[in-house]
Amino acid sequence: MYKDGFCFQSYGWNMLRPLGDLQHAINMLEAYQIDEISIIRPVRGNDEPKGLAADIQKLENLKTMTPISFGGGISSLTALKLLKNVPIERLVLSSAYIDKNDPLIKAATELYGRQALQALLPLCYVNNTLSVFNCQKKTSTPLSTDELDYCVNNANEIILYDIKNEGMNDGFDYSIVDAILVQTKPINNSQLILAGGIGEKTAKYARDKQFAAVLVENRVLHHEYSLGRYKHG
């Protein structure tokens, strides 16, 4: 998670624990030869254009040889144009898919290629109904088949983000996956990415099901920033 120039670990889509400077975080992750780094701005209906522009400007100066996906707050063509000089390989869009923003998705496809687009769906159960959180509108609504089908047809990958268990080790709720697979037309498992509460067991579950990937929270950076390191130092 990245906002206002700093990295954060997010818990339950609510609490943010600061983790330090972006370039430093990237350097740490690159040292571990991570496959890909996802930089997501935690937008909760309170995003300002100046804040987005400032964050993007910091991203332009990022030095890394690891693939980067970026998203959070890209909800208009104006915002998309700001990404011109940013060294990213994949674009993560959320409300654009929930709202079926065709012009934005078409423009993003032309700039990055369809293979680079990821639809992020922040999911949780509200009154026992699987609901999706619209980050721009700051509202949760029941996830419709229509919304899901739109993601399947217009995104290369769909990130199923368990917001309730975010930050918890192996907390991901597998019933979310079951609900998704029932609700939409037959989907290739390689189109799905799991996020929110990922641990070793969840990673194994995803591997066995042949999902595309899992998004692991900043556990690596916890080690780097933990007090234990200073005690031994």
Added chain:
Amino acid sequence: MHVDIVDLGSGNVRSIKNVLSLLNVPARSITRPNEISSNILILPGVGSAGPYMEKMKASGFDGAVKDHAEAGKNLIGICLGFQLMTDYTEEDNGVAGLGLIKGHAQRLKQENYTRSHNGWETFTFPKTILAETGYKVAGNLTRKQIVEGRVFYNHEYGVVCEDDNAVTLPINGQGLNQYTAMLVKKNIIGMQFHPEKSQMTGLNLMAMIL
């Protein structure tokens, strides 16, 4: 030595510049064909073939890139840049390429469905291929004779090479080895993967071919 990078407003120009700065190789991103002054030109590419080729034609870079290569100067194409060096691509209902490499870019297919290829595959490149094809390296940035590791792919179309004058390496991915990972043809190199985002393997490879 310096490197020119074609900058059409989309693509991985910034990432490529980062890699070149790690190798202490000066690089310029150029927006007009008459700015080309280096013997090494990089054609990066991200996005859809149709709009990208339209930008190339509108700016005159299509002719300029061809002239550069046909004059015997080094041309390096990455990802979409590589695909557009062929005769044509199937993307966007068919887009004519620059015709520098005999072959075409085809939608990736596996069994009954089309797919995209996103992720890492193993890769080995022996330096001897450069000498075999007559590719001349301008710098002397590495003494490595072989690059081994993994490289990063992110594409929906793959190059099917039909050029007898080119040496090709296939993609080491399940069901993908009919597509070209890397091609060397005299003064032209094409890479389907992104060396600028392939960590140390990518860095070592760029050091070898510049």
